[in-house]
Each structure stands twice: as C-alpha cells, then as structure tokens.
Amino acid sequence: MYEKKIERAILILHERLLPDGGFVELPKAMYRVDATAWAIIALATAGGSDRNAIAAARTRLAASQMKDGRVSLSKEYPPACWPTALAVLAWQGSMVERNAHALAISFLLNTVGRMSKKTPDSPVADDPSIKGWPWIENTSSWVEPTALALLALRTAGHEGHPRAREAVRMLMNRQLPHGGWNYGNTVVYGQELYQQPGSTGIALAALAGQVDRAEVRKSLDYLRNQAERYRSPFSLCWALLALSAWGEKPDQGRAWIIESLDLQGRRGVYGTSLLCLLIASFFVDGDISKSLESCGAQK
C-alpha cells in the first residue's frame, strides 16, 4: 500500500517536469535549479530506473551552471549560490556531467562565508572565525548551507579535505548546549536559543560518521523524541534522514511519510523540493551520502 502512494508521488513529480528536462517548484511555475536537483536526488534514491529523466535533468542543471562552477538560483542573481551543493549531490556518479560536478566541487571548496574575529564583548557565543558556507555569497555561514556542502563533499569523496573538516568544526560549534541546531546561532545575550527539527536533522545527517555519537547524543535524543510529532515534510524528512544516517531510523518512519503525503489533501500540494524529500526519505536506509554514491555507481 505504501509503495502505491510513493509511486503516485513519483508520478506527480513527473508532472512537474519541463520539456527541457528541468523541474518546476510548483505547478505552472518557472524552472528552478533546486527543484531539479532534488528531483534527481529523489529519482536516484528511488532506484534510478527512470534513467532518461535523470539524465535530462542533470543536463538541464549543467546548463544552469556558471563559468566559475556555481549553480545559483537565478543567473541574474549569482550571489544566491546555495543550490551548488545540491547540484553536486545531483551529479554524483554521472559520467556525462563529471566536468560540471568537478567544477561545482571546486567552487564549493573556494567559497566561504564571511568571517570575523570573535571579540570578548560579542553578544553572540558562536565563533564567527570558523569557515563554513553562506546561503548568499558574501554573507555569514549558516547551518543548513554548511551541512549541505559537507554532505556534498562527503558524497563526492572529499570528506578528508580541510574545508570538510572545518565544516564539521563549524557545525559542532553551532550545536546548542541542550542539543539540536537552529539556523545557526546558539547563545545570544546569554540566552540559549531554541532548536529546530529541520536544522537539527540536516546537521546530523551531514555529521554522520564524522564525529563520535557521544558528541551529538543530546541532539539525537531530541530528534528521536520529537520525530513522531512532525508531519511537515521538511522537519519529518530531515529527522528521518538523520536518524537513518545514525542507524536509528524509526520503524514507523515510512508510515509517517505516507501520512505526510496524505495531508496534502488538507494542506495543498507540496512544492517539488518537499515532495522529493519525502520520496528520498522513504527509500534511503542508512546514510543518504552512501545511497547517492551507490546510485551514481549504477550509471
């Protein structure tokens, strides 16, 4: 029964496919690079049987790449370069797009969020001198883009690169004292901020295998205790992907994913990125990085 509903979700995903191979984020909207990258990731983790669609989407994504390797949300606004990490994941293992893949990795390795020296009187407890990745070029590093870049570098076999090691350090610096992550601040003016499930899930998924379990125990406890509560795709899926990466995927995980899909009747249709997260989370067992590596190897 679950399989039929996931098959239906994949059919809906195909309805978001444009003639040129790209995907839209919402029906009747324009081409989006992030939606296209997520569609590739979802179709690849779902078994990769739809090779033509994956190949066409990868080619469309490559057409969006700029000369320096970045894949920005819009060519008219290059600073919005955060989709580059998604593109690296989407091109993983593609022989046809290996040059695009290598160029995107090079861009990631040469891009860094704005840094500053930590001062004793700063109201913010985090260390802003640690290198990570920003959402938007020339702004500060934040948790999600740093975690996605780390995940992309790990998947591409660069987990030993100094930038990947520093990304681990940056994420650990932004872990909240009571566990979990939010967008990227921990303690401001002496008050510990609240954690968010989505940010926590992304950070933990990226850190799998990079730090000892004891170092993230509180964060895993938080997600494990909270995951059952979420049916919004972003929080639910990143919670499941994280727990899966740490070998703790809940038995009911697939049922929760189906419940979330079913809720579209009341909530309205999900954007392509969220739909793809649901599909990928349904199929990924273990570390999503390993799943994508093996999907790529089949090509």
Added chain:
Amino acid sequence: MKEREGALNFMNRREFLSAVITGCMGLAAGGAAMLGSGCTVERRTADAFIGKAGGYYADIPSIIGAGLRELGVARQEIEGKRILLKPNLIESRQGAAHITTHPLMIQGAIEAFRKYGAAEIIVAEGPGHCRDTLLVLEETGLIDVLRSERITFTDLNQDSWYTVRNAGGRTKLKQLILPETLKRVDWIVSMPKLKTHHWAGITLSMKNLFGVMPGIFYGWPKNVFHWEGIEKSIFDINVTVGAHFTIVDGIVGMEGDGPIMGKPKQAGVIVMGTNLVAADATCARIMGINPQKVAYLAAAAGRLGPIKESNIFQRGEKIESVRTNFELLQNIKAHRGLRSI
C-alpha cells in the same frame, strides 16, 4: 490588478492633502526621492488608531472595523480588492505564542476585510528563521484558521520572483528581488507583533516587511540585510514594497530579549494605521519607548512619515490610557537609551 513597480505607498489620501496644504507638492509628485527640497516632512501628519482588546477572544473584527472607519478608509478602497495579510511568523515554539502574530488576530482581519467587500484575501509570509514554513503554520495554529476560512497561504520564501529598482537607496543594493505574489494584490497589510528586538530595539510594522523578502535570495536569516545594515534595509524595503496598512497585534506582545527569547507582555491593544511610521511611533510610545531614539524610526522620520507626537492624530484610545512599559535590558546595546521619560 495593480502593477507594483518599486511602489511608494506611504502617503494616503489624507496625507496627500496635508502635504498640499503645507506646500509640499514635490513630495506628492516625486515621493521620497524628492524630499528635502525645503519641505520639512515632519509637518506631514498621519493618523494612528489604538483599540483596546483584553484578550484574543475579544471582538477583534469589530475593533479592526472601527479602526478602518476611524482612519478614514472608505469601503471603496477595499471593495473588490485583493488583500495580502503579512503576519510575523519568524519561527514558532509550542507554548510560546508571544513570538508570532496570533492566528485569531489574523482571523479577525480576514473577517473585517471581508465585511468591507474584499474580493480575495491571501495570507503570506517568508519566515526569517525557520525553513519549515508548514511547521510554523502548524505550531502556531494558523493552519486551522486558514482551513476554516478557506484562505490561501503563500510561502514568500519560495515564491516566484521579480526584480525592481531599490527605491529607497540607503543600502548598496541597486535592485531588490520581490515575490511574485506582491504583483497580484492591491493592498499589503503588515500584521506584526508588538515586540522588543535585540538588534533593532523594537520590531513592528516596518521591520515585519523583512518577511516579504524571499529567503531563497536573502537567506535564513535574511542575512544580506544584516550586512547592509538593519536600519538602512528597513528603509529600502519599506519604500520599495510600500505596504498600505498595518494592524499590530499588541494584545500580548514581547518584552526583554525579543524577538524570540523575551517574555510575554500583556498590553491589550491593537494598533492600526495607513502610515507605518506613524503607527510604529505610536506603538513605541505605548511600550514606553521614545520613537526618536529608535534608529530605524529616526531614519524614516521626515522621509516616510511622522514620528513626532504632535504630528500623529491619535484615534481611538489615548496613548496614556494604554501605555505599559516594556522591559528593556541594559546588556542589550539596541535597548539602551530607548525609554521615554
């Protein structure tokens, strides 16, 4: 449908007349860019309305209706129009309703605008901290209101987009990228929460428009604007977006270390206005804060609207009858020196 190209909607009909009377025709003809040519804009006036509401089960639609009448908003201005309500949904936390605009306040606005004959009402927001907008809708309870009222919600962080010239010109940004939904509406209503803010001093109608700017182009948080300067960014966004109206949820606000970690503060007010600067200045006074000491209001004063008490016609309740000092923290730089005497 109105095309919104770098809109400047800070002057309503009454303010226009006021400007004409005081001889500031350059203001009416050219907007903010033409100010300063001998025209002292602090002579401009605006109205602000204060309504009392003891709690969220008060008759909010009637209070908002009274505010619209007192502020001189004619039925023809709303009838047949598409109204966008923009609440503050920065992030959510179960049991911390004082972070975000209350769903019953939004429901009250929906009802009030429907009574005025609005053709369509859209609720839209691009949360500044939380990437999971659906989670925010669920945790705040807004999703239930949207469903019961059959209202469409648009995630402005993920919307299609268009680019306009930065009509404010205070930051280095030549253009701003706006969500496509803005093109499809006639009226933008800012619906903030009455809160202190540890970077901006306070966060009200004008700062709330940060949430209009798409996260896919400005990040989570919208860090591009932090690097450009919060006060300058508030100015540029407000001039360029040009909201038409504000309804401030001050029934329960936040004091101390806002906009997230502060304490709930019962203020029991709904503040409204067609001029966001004047409405925010009024809110500040209710909070026991001198608006002239708030950097973003001082920067907007004389350009986008009045902040002097003598230039704001107070409708509804008097400020003195509802003033309740919001706690300011001395360790927070942006709070120092804000208190009114």
